[in-house]
Amino acid sequence: xxxxxxxxxxxxxxxxxxxxxxxxxxxxxxxxxxxxxxxxxxxxxxxxxxxxxxxxxxxxxxxxxxxxxxxxxxxxxxxxxxxxxxxxxxxxxxxx
Numbered sequence: 001x002x003x004x005x006x007x008x009x010x011x012x013x014x015x016x017x018x019x020x021x022x023x024x025x026x027x028x029x030x031x032x033x034x035x036x037x038x039x040x041x042x043x044x045x046x047x048x049x050x051x052x053x054x055x056x057x058x059x060x061x062x063x064x065x066x067x068x069x070x071x072x073x074x075x076x077x078x079x080x081x082x083x084x085x086x087x088x089x090x091x092x093x094x095x096x
Contacts, residue, residue, distance in 0.1 A: 017070065018071075022071040023044040059072055
């Protein structure tokens with residue numbers, strides 16, 4: 001699979017996704033390719049929280065404040081499944 005190149009502070013990041021791109025890749029879309037903005041916000045918060053708990057490894061992070069976490073494209077499928085499972089309230093220690 002060929003990934004698009006993401007520019008993070010002027011540095012090319014082949015095949016890696018920022019947090020928002022990672023969340024958008026996980027979100028289910030309807031027939032017209034639309035998705036629920038509220039769900040996207042919730043899932044973005046969950047993914048950020050899980051990154052802090054090392055559920056999903058952050059591939060690269062600059063040492064500067066406000067820098068983007070970068071995630072591997074291969075982790076999108078696992079994240080999609082886990083995000084659907086935690087809807088009813090599965091605790092993070094079970095997920096990890």
